[in-house]
Amino acid sequence: MMPDHVDYLVRKISAFVDLSAQDMSDLSDLQSTPIEVKKGREIVHEGQAGQSAYIIHDGWACSFKLLSDGGRQIITFPIPGDCVGLRSILLRTSDHSFSALTDTVVSRIQAVRMRELFKDVPRLGAAILWAASRDEAMVVEHLVSIGRRSAMERTAHLLLELYDRLHIVGLADKGAFACPLSQNVLADALGLSTIHVNRVLRQLRERGLVTVKNQTVVIEDMPATKMLAGYLNRDDGAFPG
Amino acid sequence: MMPDHVDYLVRKISAFVDLSAQDMSDLSDLQSTPIEVKKGREIVHEGQAGQSAYIIHDGWACSFKLLSDGGRQIITFPIPGDCVGLRSILLRTSDHSFSALTDTVVSRIQAVRMRELFKDVPRLGAAILWAASRDEAMVVEHLVSIGRRSAMERTAHLLLELYDRLHIVGLADKGAFACPLSQNVLADALGLSTIHVNRVLRQLRERGLVTVKNQTVVIEDMPATKMLAGYLNRDDGAFPG
DNA sequence: CGGGAGCTTGATGGACCTCAATCCCTGTGG
DNA sequence: CCACAGGGATTGAGGTCCATCAAGCTCCCG
Incomplete structure (x- = not known):
């Protein structure tokens, strides 16, 4: 039912x-x-x-x-x-x-x-x-991020990935989504300290790429952010069913 | 056949x-x-x-x-x-x-x-x-290593994991196994620089934990190495077939 | 003997961590 | 209504871990 x-x-x-x-x-x-x-x-x-x-x-x-x-x-x-x-x-x-x-x-x-x-x-x-x-x-992909990408690259990468996944189920649109993750939680996902996540987010904001405020993530400049993060558009191919 | x-x-x-x-x-x-x-x-x-x-x-x-x-x-x-x-x-x-x-x-x-x-x-x-x-x-587990373990911990962890996997198929015994991985390759697996891998291996040797020489890895002190790496003995449970 | 791939070691610098303090916001109880 | 507490965000100063640069080494193979 x-x-x-x-x-x-x-x-x-x-x-x-x-x-x-x-x-x-x-x-x-x-x-x-x-x-x-x-x-x-x-x-x-x-x-x-x-x-x-x-x-x-x-x-x-x-x-x-x-x-x-x-x-x-x-x-x-x-x-x-x-x-x-x-x-x-x-x-x-x-x-x-x-x-x-x-x-x-x-x-x-x-x-x-x-x-x-x-x-x-x-x-x-x-x-x-x-x-x-x-x-x-x-x-x-997450493993690759943590192993070989800088703090800013991997932070941007994670936010882009969340956006795409949320977009698929209709929970994100126009580069923005509601995001309940604290900086502390983000840090534990990114393999960084909470404090450094804060600095990275500030830099992303100052560069006009991404803003995170009030439990809301807005990707202000999608192409530039993808460029920075080395984020490729996903192509999983068709379902071979 | x-x-x-x-x-x-x-x-x-x-x-x-x-x-x-x-x-x-x-x-x-x-x-x-x-x-x-x-x-x-x-x-x-x-x-x-x-x-x-x-x-x-x-x-x-x-x-x-x-x-x-x-x-x-x-x-x-x-x-x-x-x-x-x-x-x-x-x-x-x-x-x-x-x-x-x-x-x-x-x-x-x-x-x-x-x-x-x-x-x-x-x-x-x-x-x-x-x-x-x-x-x-x-x-x-590899993701966890790279995200939250120090260079020495994760190096030891990788070597221990390789040992266990090789042991299962009979390609490792008594703490030793043949290992064709160059320091350069190890570095790319561990998210480190080649040079730092070298220093880490030296430390592991100097502490009497692990020696890597001539394409051969010998885990000299298994318990101490597992302790250092935070390596838990695997328990995958029985196969539920 | 020369060249190359991999290993080793030192010196320097940068990315990130840790400690410490302040600020903001929200909720809670007097 | 205000005092207070607490979680989260923010910023600064100093230190550590690891990357980078540079050089010399060993060993193997042609």
Whole structure:
């Protein structure tokens, strides 16, 4: 049964695959029993034996690992329409934690349901795998950023990537989007200190590239920002379904 | 037909799943038509439309991305038994390049064969997905290293991870393994300069932790090195097949 | 013997971190 | 209504880690 709010998963998959009404219904069915998660609460804890994945319905999350010295590295920011913890269905334990950055609504997906979907509607199963595959590619890009790009380049790169992802599900437009990430959180994603993130954001503002204020990101000069970040327009090719 | 040399893929999967003789045979069949790739040659180029993945049979490879300023970030070092470019079967174009670090023998896997395997022997398909899933987890760990660990920690971490992976396929033992990686290549993997890698390796040697000489890595003090690197013993749980 | 690729070491500089202080905004309780 | 607390943003000063530049080394191979 279709939930009464916008179904971002359907929106996201639709951006790449033509879905029949039946497909959409099947996808929506997957996401039964919405659960509310309060800001700051963990959705999945590293090492937790969970035979289920989650779909983000509303709100922002982050996946991360903690280090023994108290440091934290954020891997990705799952947004509405994204799947979380797909890997924990295969590996028995999740290899990193997820927590909610804002009040969030998620849906649990039982491993069993997922396997049924793969068997009964392989086309949709492939589409989900395909989406997961894109996410994986983003992690790689993130790795490249942290390894070989300067602080400013990688900050710009992250903001551009968030914009594109949010745009796909209709949560960003005209270079602007609502962004609940504090400088502290950004720092943990970028492998920088909070203070340095602040300085970098100031420079981006002073150069007329990007402004971040009031939980809102505005990319003022899209071409120049992409140039600075070395951000290529994504071409994932058509879905080979 | 079973190739006449050791089948590292079978060895690797066997480490986690009980394989029947039939399973092993099916796996080996997947890897027909071995191809030799000379040191330094590319196996898959980024953006190349390839409907096939590869299995490394013998030798070392690396997957990497190039930046516009000439920089390079190495993502992983595929070793015998590893799959390469599985993602390029889903996304039509590969999102990063692969090249051979030594003379290498690989086997092509047609996308079609792969899909057949998933349909006809889902158990083996799941096992391959599971192995791919472990690889993904390693990329995440690598991301954490580069983002939040010091040069020495991440260098030690990489060497430990290589040791564990090689040990699984029988190419490392007693803390030692043959390693064809130059300091330059290590630097591109670790997000460091070649020169700094040199200094870090010297420190690791002077502290009696790890020695790297003559293409050979010896982890002299395993517990202390793991302590330094914050390297946790992997527990992927049992294969839920 | 000459050349090249990789390793080694020193000196200098820059990118980024850490510590410390101030400011702003919002929410909360007296 | 105001005092206060607390999280986040901002700015400065000083220090560290690592990059860059420059040079010499070793080893292998032609």
